Amino acid sequence: MMWWERSKRWCGIWLLGLLLALPAVGQRSGQQLDVFKGVGIDPQLGAYVPLDLTFYNEDGQPVALRKFFDGRRPVLLTLVYYDCPMLCNLVLDGLEKALRQMSWTPGDQFEVLTISFNHRETPELARREKAHYLEMLGKPAAAAGWHFLTGDSTTIRKLTDAVGFHFRWVPEKKQFAHPAALIFLSGEGKIARYLYGLEHDPGDVRKALVEASEGKVGTVVDQVLLYCFQYDPNENSYVANAFNIMRLGGAVTVVLLGITLFVFWRRERRRQREALHTAS
Numbered sequence: 001m002m003w004w005e006r007s008k009r010w011c012g013i014w015l016l017g018l019l020l021a022l023p024a025v026g027q028r029s030g031q032q033l034d035v036f037k038g039v040g041i042d043p044q045l046g047a048y049v050p051l052d053l054t055f056y057n058e059d060g061q062p063v064a065l066r067k068f069f070d071g072r073r074p075v076l077l078t079l080v081y082y083d084c085p086m087l088c089n090l091v092l093d094g095l096e097k098a099l100r101q102m103s104w105t106p107g108d109q110f111e112v113l114t115i116s117f118n119h120r121e122t123p124e125l126a127r128r129e130k131a132h133y134l135e136m137l138g139k140p141a142a143a144a145g146w147h148f149l150t151g152d153s154t155t156i157r158k159l160t161d162a163v164g165f166h167f168r169w170v171p172e173k174k175q176f177a178h179p180a181a182l183i184f185l186s187g188e189g190k191i192a193r194y195l196y197g198l199e200h201d202p203g204d205v206r207k208a209l210v211e212a213s214e215g216k217v218g219t220v221v222d223q224v225l226l227y228c229f230q231y232d233p234n235e236n237s238y239v240a241n242a243f244n245i246m247r248l249g250g251a252v253t254v255v256l257l258g259i260t261l262f263v264f265w266r267r268e269r270r271r272q273r274e275a276l277h278t279a280s
Helices: 002-028 087-101 123-137 140-144 153-163 202-212 220-228 242-279
Strands: 054-056 062-064 075-080 111-116 146-149 168-170 175-177 181-185 191-196 229-232 237-240
Touching: 075 087, 075 153, 075 202, 087 111, 087 123, 087 202, 111 123, 111 153, 123 140, 123 146, 181 202, 191 202
Parallel strands: 075 111, 111 146
Antiparallel strands: 054 062, 075 181, 168 175, 181 191, 229 237
């Protein structure tokens, strides 16, 4: 089983690399493979997703998207299709792995929405996927916060267009060509961050959630870390912000110096009072 999991992950990484590399090669040669036309992500940072859209939950009940947005807690969105033979499974495997390593739990500090962009898929499929990934995650409380949804083609297209997620059906392969990313939304539905790829550092996921919440979730330490680390699109990760670290270090130095001077001043005042008392 371990061998199969490792093989599946490496195959997925190879596949993602191929999907990313071939269009670039095609562009340099003045051509682009038809399968990749219109596929990718056009970042819509700062835009809002339409919260009036209605999807179907795992029980087949209609739910408005706004149900999952409370104005405070961030929402982590993944767009996949449940019968995907490879890439979507690896996206969800990578997300589950990151969530398992985090101290936070979906439904508590944040919500997770996994939505199928294949309008032919059913709530039954969504229910099966949810059960599978909750079992892997091993956090029963996450059932209230990790939602697997389906929808009709019009609703799905409105959502994917809003977040800049572009996919297409490849008839000869009987599969969808699509990108892989985690999309972080604020509690009001504003698009705050994209993390691309199959696997993600749990620390980066947490920072992206804090950033999306605009500081409404997380501890003081999270706020300091977000101040000292900045998202680098070239690295697809949060990297140290040297300028802010220097500024923070300078501020801490000033505070420590002030405390030290205050302690010395209090000690000197006490010594002087004791000396006057002794002299009298």
